[in-house]
Amino acid sequence: MGVSREGKSHLVVKVVIWERKLRLLYRSRIISMKSLRILLVEDDVSLAKSTAKLLERMSAHRVRVTNNPEAIFELCTTGNVDIVIMDINLPGASWSGEEVNGTDLSRLLKTKPETAHILIVILTAYAMANERESLMVNSQANELLTKPIRDYNILIEKIEQLAKN
Numbered sequence: 001m002g003v004s005r006e007g008k009s010h011l012v013v014k015v016v017i018w019e020r021k022l023r024l025l026y027r028s029r030i031i032s033m034k035s036l037r038i039l040l041v042e043d044d045v046s047l048a049k050s051t052a053k054l055l056e057r058m059s060a061h062r063v064r065v066t067n068n069p070e071a072i073f074e075l076c077t078t079g080n081v082d083i084v085i086m087d088i089n090l091p092g093a094s095w096s097g098e099e100v101n102g103t104d105l106s107r108l109l110k111t112k113p114e115t116a117h118i119l120i121v122i123l124t125a126y127a128m129a130n131e132r133e134s135l136m137v138n139s140q141a142n143e144l145l146t147k148p149i150r151d152y153n154i155l156i157e158k159i160e161q162l163a164k165n
Contacts, residue, residue, distance in 0.1 A: 036061040036163055039075055041086040041102065042123075043067045043093075051149070059156050069095040069105055076115045083119040083159055084109065087147075088135070089126070103139040110140035119162045123147050 038061050042048035045067075052063040064081075066072060067090055075081050088102040095108065102122055109115045122139050125147040136144055142162055149155055 034060075036082045036159065037080055038063045038159070039072065039081045039084045040065045041067060041072055041084060041090070041105070043087060043090050051152075054152050055156065058152055059160075061156075061159070067093065069093050069100060072105060072109075073115070076109060076118055077112075081118055082163065083121065085121045085123060085155075085159075086139075086141070088122055088124040088139075103135060106139035106141045119143075119159075121145060121159065121162070123149075 036059075038055065040048055040052055040055075040063055042051065042065065048065040048067070052065050055061060055063050064075065066075070072084070076084065084106070086102040086106050090101050090105070093100050093105070095105065100108075102124075106120045106122055109118060109120060120139070120141040121143040122135065122141040123145050124135065132144055135141075143158055145155065145158065
């Protein structure tokens, strides 16, 4: 049982309308918001690459990806990062000989004078509602979001809202 020609053309029209709406949203973001330099810290390489591509396609922002603590600090201290999106779970990550996670790295970035101004959004798949406040305090992050990211428009809006303030 296939889809009729009428059904297919109706679907095509809907897709075209949504594409136009997305283009308008994209253009309005470009006009109203400067391009942010985003550093995405994620241990899952394929997820990091797909997230970076989506963020770049849906906004005017530039995204770099790493899961290496040395690279995080190097990029952040050069002034080439406006916002860090940091996964909490970073297995195998170490800094100064000690195992660290995204919460630790976020706190370290916020306590160093040369990186304290950088906005940080931490991501976690495991935060319960009662743990949110504790994670925010421990990480000193500006925002906490849960994974999986179901709507990238919401992520972009949160990032841009933080950048405006």
